[in-house]
Structures are given as C-alpha cells and as structure tokens.
Amino acid sequence: MKRFDKKGMLVIPDPRKQESPTEKILVIEECYCPKGHSLISDRVVFDKFKGILFKAKRQEVSGMIALSPVYGEKNRISLDINLVDGETWDFYCPECKTVLPNYKRCDCGGQLITFFTSKDADYNHSIGICNRVGCQHATIHLGEELLTQSLLESF
Ligand SMILES: [Zn+2]
Numbered sequence: 560m561k562r563f564d565k566k567g568m569l570v571i572p573d574p575r576k577q578e579s580p581t582e583k584i585l586v587i588e589e590c591y592c593p594k595g596h597s598l599i600s601d602r603v604v605f606d607k608f609k610g611i612l613f614k615a616k617r618q619e620v621s622g623m624i625a626l627s628p629v630y631g632e633k634n635r636i637s638l639d640i641n642l643v644d645g646e647t648w649d650f651y652c653p654e655c656k657t658v659l660p661n662y663k664r665c666d667c668g669g670q671l672i673t674f675f676t677s678k679d680a681d682y683n684h685s686i687g688i689c690n691r692v693g694c695q696h697a698t699i700h701l702g703e704e705l706l707t708q709s710l711l712e713s714f
C-alpha cells in the first residue's frame with residue numbers, strides 16, 4: 560500500500576470504503592494561518608479525521624466554521640452563525656485573528672481563501688476554499704501544480 564505524503568497532505572485508500580479499497584482520498588493533515596498557527600482541531604471530527612476550524616466574520620456577526628479535511632467532501636459545521644447561500648464571509652485565524660488571505664477570485668464571484676499546509680505561509684503549498692456559502696469550490700496547490708481528483712489516482 561503506497562502512501563503519499565507531501566507538506567501536510569496525505570493520500571490514502573479510503574478507509575471507510577471496504578468494498579472499494581482502491582478509491583483514494585486526500586486528507587489535509589496540517590493547515591496553518593499566515594502566522595503558523597494550526598487550524599486543525601480535534602474539537603470537530605469528521606469520520607475520524609480532525610476538522611479544519613477557523614473563525615468567520617460578516618458585518619458584525621462572527622462565529623466558527625469547521626470543514627471536513629477530506630478533499631472534495633462537503634461536510635461543514637458552523638457554530639454561533641447561520642450560513643445562508645450566497646453570502647460571503649471573511650475567514651480569520653481563531654488564535655491570532657489574522658485574516659486568511661485571498662488567493663484569487665472564484666468563478667462564482669466569491670474569493671478563494673488561502674489555507675497554508677506548511678508553517679512558512681508558502682502559497683505553493685496551500686489550499687484555496689471559496690468564502691461564498693453554497694459554492695463548494697476548493698483548489699489544492701502542490702508546488703506549481705493544481706491538484707485534481709484524477710491526479711490523486713497517480714499517487
Ligand atoms: Zn494565527
């Protein structure tokens with residue numbers, strides 16, 4: 560069984576799918592704010608995988624959002640806030656309150672927000688998650704490459 564590990568990401572056969580053990584998933588194991596605080600938290604767990612937990616703010620309202628660390632999965636939990644489709648939120652580090660930077664505009668009109676997978680805030684090792692509720696667009700950057708689901712199969 561080959562395991563691929565790169566800068567906080569792990570590609571493994573999906574342990575939850577006994578009937579199709581070759582199906583692979585990418586799990587974000589490390590995730591940081593621009594100042595190097597970890598956003599992976601065992602306070603919110605999705606199918607045994609620790610979630611990505613961060614602060615979200617919109618106008619005067621703020622709360623927390625937790626995302627599944629499994630790439631492509633749409634599981635999400637929000638605490639203290641209601642997420643309404645179409646709204647855009649700003650994302651912050653819960654520890655130092657630094658805003659998580661925009662990476663680029665999403666096709667939906669929202670912004671892809673950068674979550675670094677290495678402590679040194681390197682955009683080449685990051686994931687981009689759209690800040691517009693209802694848009695599930697997420698990108699993963701490995702060096703110069705943009706990771707796609709089909710690329711997962713080659714690991
Ligand atoms: Zn921080």
Ligand SMILES: [Zn+2]
Binds near residue numbers: 667
């Ligand atoms: Zn979007």
